[in-house]
Amino acid sequence: MATKIIFRRNFCSSLFILTSIFFGCQRNEAWLETLPKPWTLNKNEFSGIIQEFSERFPDFNDRLTQFSKWQVGKPYKIFCLGEEILPDLDPIFRMDVSDCTVHILTSLASIQSRNWDQAKSNLIRIHYKADIDGMSTPSYKKRWHFTSDRLLNNSSTKNITDSLIDEQNIKRVELILNQKENGDEFLDLDWTKKVSIGYIPNNLIKNELLSKLPNIVGVAFIKKSYFKMGLAIAHEGMVIDNQDIIHASQEYEKTVRMNFLDYYFSDEGPRFDGVMFFTFHPLEEK
Numbered sequence: 278m279a280t281k282i283i284f285r286r287n288f289c290s291s292l293f294i295l296t297s298i299f300f301g302c303q304r305n306e307a308w309l310e311t312l313p314k315p316w317t318l319n320k321n322e323f324s325g326i327i328q329e330f331s332e333r334f335p336d337f338n339d340r341l342t343q344f345s346k347w348q349v350g351k352p353y354k355i356f357c358l359g360e361e362i363l364p365d366l367d368p369i370f371r372m373d374v375s376d377c378t379v380h381i382l383t384s385l386a387s388i389q390s391r392n393w394d395q396a397k398s399n400l401i402r403i404h405y406k407a408d409i410d411g412m413s414t415p416s417y418k419k420r421w422h423f424t425s426d427r428l429l430n431n432s433s434t435k436n437i438t439d440s441l442i443d444e445q446n447i448k449r450v451e452l453i454l455n456q457k458e459n460g461d462e463f464l465d466l467d468w469t470k471k472v473s474i475g476y477i478p479n480n481l482i483k484n485e486l487l488s489k490l491p492n493i494v495g496v497a498f499i500k501k502s503y504f505k506m507g508l509a510i511a512h513e514g515m516v517i518d519n520q521d522i523i524h525a526s527q528e529y530e531k532t533v534r535m536n537f538l539d540y541y542f543s544d545e546g547p548r549f550d551g552v553m554f555f556t557f558h559p560l561e562e563k
Contacts, residue, residue: 455470
């Protein structure tokens with residue numbers, strides 16, 4: 278009899294905890310729906326909301342997922358971040374517009390911050406290569422210009438492509454980043470880098486692959502026609518819940534959420550030639 282009572286108590290306690298978590302998640306997602314959109318806010322308003330994000334979504338990946346959902350609808354503008362000095366006068370950090378990479382970087386910076394200024398500082402740490410002392414300074418030539426370079430070498434966005442399928446099924450390309458076929462630089466950086474990039478080809482991009490992914494993961498899209506320019510990646514976004522992509526889309530002129538496979542395989546065929554996947558990671562504490 279005593280054993281039954283203990284079992285019932287333990288069962289009821291576990292049920293209560295699970296129910297509390299479930300309804301807590303529902304309340305927090307409902308809160309998300311009440312928020313004004315980030316591109317309508319001033320710096321102080323934005324600061325107040327991102328503080329509450331940290332309180333309501335203490336888990337890093339969950340917070341990134343919810344923050345990314347909040348961005349849906351944001352107007353699109355390509356190449357919209359800069360150093361606020363020549364040669365690129367665009368803001369270092371902004372929330373009014375986005376492109377595909379800016380969506381990734383500003384989301385990562387914001388969810389690790391308590392206010393606008395800290396988000397800007399964290400964006401600098403994510404968006405720029407550190408010097409020998411580990412310090413990142415806004416500089417056009419120190420920016421992570423190439424997504425493939427960032428996935429292979431930036432600790433905030435780590436490539437996991439090789440872990441998802443058998444090695445024999447990975448397609449590989451050797452190229453020199455930022456070097457065009459004629460030997461000229463694609464961007465004026467005084468920098469090139471020889472890399473080996475592995476990607477998953479179109480015939481393996483299906484639900485079985487998506488089922489292996491974390492609940493939120495980055496995706497980068499390979500375009501073979503870009504190889505001759507010293508590039509590999511044409512676009513990037515976030516895959517959530519093993520089925521949807523959230524990305525800042527030039528085609529739709531805003532940030533959208535849609536079924537990943539429906540997006541990738543359009544009526545005219547695959548949009549790209551393969552994919553890389555990458556996970557998101559917090560900045561190291563200073």
